[in-house]
Amino acid sequence: MSINDKIKKATTHVIQNEGLIFEKSSPGKKGYKLAPLDVPEVDASKLLGNVERKQDAALPEVSEIEIIRHFTRISTWNYGVDTGLYPLGSCTMKYNARVNEVAARREGLANAHPYQPEKLSQGALKILKLLSDCLIEITGMDAITLQPAAGAHGELTGILMVRAHLEAQGNPRKKILIPDSAHGTNPATAAIAGYAVENLKSNDKGMVDLAALEAQVTEDVAALMLTNPSTIGVYETELHKVAEILHRKGALLYMDGANMNALVGKTQPGKNGVDVMHLNLHKTFSTPHGGGGPGSGPVAVKKVLEPYLPTPVVVEKAGGLLGFEYNRPQSIGRVRMYYGNFGMHVRALAYIMANGPDGLRQTTEDAVLNANYIRKKLEGVYELPYKTPSLHEVVFNDRIQQKKGIKTGDIAKRLIDYGFHPYTVSFPLIVHGALMIEPTESESKEELDLFIDAMKAVAQEAEENPEIILNAPHTTRISRLDEVRAARQPILRWKPKAQSAAE
């Protein structure tokens, strides 16, 4: 049986070539038509003087059909959740419901200006209020800000609130403890918030080592930033004790809620010792990842941190109207202009409504079921470094395949030939050669079985024909790209041929 016979999901088909849009441009082609000007023309040089633009920007000149074809063709080079399983661990690539998109594009919401009068903004304010209430309930916290534009932005907001709170007590303290299994953004966030970072070692279960924590929490520690479930998909069973140890020394527990898809409807972190946490609406609440953004990273807090929320906050005003409150003297200030990524708030609320309490619980259960199914079927085919029970994601490593010189990154590339987006390869740092798999709830048993077959086929190839893996992918429009060259000789923009030849 040839390798191609094993590929059940993918097959080769026409992939159209497409140059850069600039290469299609010719002077005089147009993709636009403006309405006639209904006021007198102006002499720009008279109005602007020496600040008039003398030379037009060399933007492409193309027709509408060329624009449609160009972007449609290049879109087919992308793999999306719509294409199939996208098991990128810790990124929670779930189905993006279409009703969310329609809701966000409703006239009155999509066209609303952030500075329009509050009495003409009641619809948007009601959405912000209802989403806030839902997220407070889901997390078990007391208050929330929807302002941060992404998860990492939420982390920063949360840590700044911790800092402001400690400062108000007389001492901001000096360090943030971060487990070695944490997201790479955690240490970066702590540094940007003016804190030193101290690593906290995980125990052999991939959890916080309570003894190590006890020893490391001093009066200098402001907070622990804990990803829960952790990046190996493990729930911190002793979350209460972790919180207790911190609280005894006046430090706070920050929970990175990136993996909240494993907990919604099953446990409320705020009721279990967490003081502050962020949510990634694009992960847990199905707003589209869009090739890398926009995200949205609300931060939920306990009562003690509420005074420090970024301004403005949504409040009920006289006469039953909702409005923004700006006068909050203890606030950390603003972390983004206006009120955050409102379009994402609409989508997240539409998702919560489509699910309800029963749907959200079932979603969590299915996500965990899927991860455990993959774990069961692939254990032994790939090495499982941590035997601790998995929630929504499972992390293998490449130790078995490494004997044939094959690493996690190679397996990932071969998986592309089998019709799947690869899992996460670079993470977590505590697992060398990690294969971090998060199927989410959006996968049917059939799609999971195809994926499992593909993973097994690659493992078999690793034994029998390692070359085919090392040279993968074979079926994509382009083969493996030279990343080193891109970094050593950066080409970060297109230039016309004549111009680049002259340089």
Added chain:
Amino acid sequence: MRYLPKSPSDREQMLREIGVKSIDDLFAPIPPNARLTTDLKIPRQMAESEILDYFRQRGDENGKGYASFLGAGAYNHYRPVVIDSLISRGEFFTAYTPYQAEIAQGTLQAIFEFQTMICELTGMEVANASMYDGSTAATEAVMMAERITGKTGCVVARSVHPEYREVLATYGKYQGMPIANVGFGENGRVNLDELDKTLTNQACVLIQSPNFFGTIEDVAAIADLAHKKGALVAVAIAEAVSLGIVRPPVEADIVAMEAQSFGVPLGFGGPYAGVIATKEKFVRQIPGRLVGETVDKNGKRGFVLTLSTREQHIRREKATSNICTNQALIALMATIFMTIYGREGMRELAKQNLAKAAYAADAFKKAGAKVLFDGAPRFNEFVVQSKADPYAINEALIQQKIIGGFVLKKFYPELGNTAVWCVTEMNSREQIDAVAKEVSR
């Protein structure tokens, strides 16, 4: 639940194959006393028709059908329908960060095109793959200037969007970044004498052009002054359409732009897309993501995320920024918008804005209103001073289904009864004429 593709028997079979009795067994790591045993108190599961009805009602309550003269950092421009048609393709909007370049070339190439177009428009040599928004981009620009110069702090013009300055203040407060302000003169431009006194040994000067009053700054003069003192110049651009007709700030070292004007819905304030563009020599200090061109093993052109050693991926606590994502889908909207208008269209569109705003300022003056900062060029926004309280003027306009200018009292009490008015290609002559009378009160 309609989004979940498993039948009850699928679930049972999977549990059997895993070797557990019930789904609860899989949640055993969560201690019983930490488990939620009741339903979440959130709205019940709703049908698609009910969800759409809810949002239709909210949209209707939200100023639907009003003409608007609001700008102040978020601009009402026409969005060609091609934009939504293309960004709705699942391969674009349901993809993630392009970590696996071979199956993410669509996103990567689009970002490369975005970077190129931004360079063309801003007169800078490199641009990143986008940031959260203009306010955080401006803040990151100042942090970037600190890294480049090795100095701390900045001088920020009071004519920079007040919310950009608030974001900068939040970041600055916890980073030991001293921030000094410089005011504006009679013509609404940065007061150069005051800047000369205020700028001592800071890392950079942050200005906005066109500024919050719509006035175009003399970037060359400010850069000249700043560079003599060893400071960099960061220019924030909130109204990107201005670049079609206004000279790009080529003397700047860093441009921090908000791309919302390029086909991104107003959306009650977001999501938008910031951008940082700069000179090639500073490329390794740019925060966020960059896409670079390279080749595959057959020599075929392709694109990858590159130079990521600068940011949080690798250096962790030594990271230059904690930004983890970009705004790829929003950047794609902007790319499509820039492609649709192209070389000539961008000028034509900008020129229409210039003409409409000039007509409006004239009409307002003829009706007896006072236009402030008349001594310097402006693009599509201008400040009007009235005898009456501008809130009262706006209240009267709402009765005519018109949303008036942004009242400046909140941020600039010294300007008295003033509002900044924005006129784009979306405002008709009829609307402008209708407003003129009210504004002169």
